[in-house]
Amino acid sequence: MADEDRGDPRGNLAQKLRHLHWTQRGLGNQMLSYEDIATGVTRATGRKCGETYIEKLFTGQPVRHPDPERLEAILTQFGKTPADLEDRGDPHGTFGQRLQHLRYQYGQERGKPLIHEEIAEHVRRYTGRSCRAEYIGQLLNDREPNGLAKDKIEALAAFFKVSPAYFFDDEKSRADQQKLEAQDALLSALQELREVGGDFAAAFRQPNPGQAMSPQDMLQLATEIRAYVGALREQGSEPHA
Incomplete structure (x- = not known):
């Protein structure tokens, strides 16, 4: 042959x-x-x-x-068995390869493959947000078009009983983690601004207009927004209901 x-x-x-x-x-x-x-x-x-x-x-x-x-x-x-056909992934590879390695191990332990929908269902319960089996497939193949979502990564880590840091050991993954943490800090700062009824335009200063913000830019902006929020609180602003 x-x-x-x-x-x-x-x-x-x-x-x-x-x-x-x-x-x-x-x-x-x-x-x-x-x-x-x-x-x-x-x-x-x-x-x-x-x-x-x-x-x-x-x-x-x-x-x-x-x-x-x-x-x-x-x-x-x-x-x-069907589990023997599963891609074993790589615990030291890309985000998708690390996720695939966890998925493979899970399937081996229970004797049958872990389907995408099972993972997606857990992510929906954990985050309270939409998550489709197709999204899990994209993550496994490192093809998520909209970037990684911090809460969904935490949901995946919880499902497989690992730390979220498991996914971020190489240079690219560490950069992804820094971006996620910066996004989370900025969103938290904006939430604080909304709670005190601050002027969004006065607080928001994009360092490089027309360009995507770097993690450092987002962290700097989050710091400035929180300083603005702190000043408003000192002036006696009451949080909106």
Whole structure:
């Protein structure tokens, strides 16, 4: 069989299945036939599974993704579980790779993969804000278009029982953490300003108009707003109800 047919243990589902098909051989160094795999799935699930479906699934042709029971029946024939297909991530890599590593470990401990919606549901409960499974997928692939949200990172850390600092050990991640902390400080200062009924225009001074503020700019602005709020309080301003 040609090298390109050997699959890829780090690829998509079809590539991972081809890799198992190539490496997990039986007696006489023979690979299971698609017919044998389909027969095993039918026997294990009690639902008919055709050879054509298995062939399409393994070769990457358009076909319905197997439901959990059918996927488990396929993998059992290679001595694997769905959790074995999971990307293991990297505890020393990017934010997404670290999150994927936690997700993989969680799936290994409970014996089945942790789906995105389970994580999203926890984030919704923790933050009281919207969170979709698609957002979790974006985080796992380091493709979150709107930047990282501090409260959602804290929710993820709580879910996996790690410190939020777990996600921020490399240079890029530390920069992301600094930005999040600066954003949080600025938002808190603006909330204090709102509570005392201060003049937003008088307090807000963007250091470099027309440019995105750096974490240092945000921290400086937060300091100035709090000084303005402190002056208003000394003058006897009463917080608005």
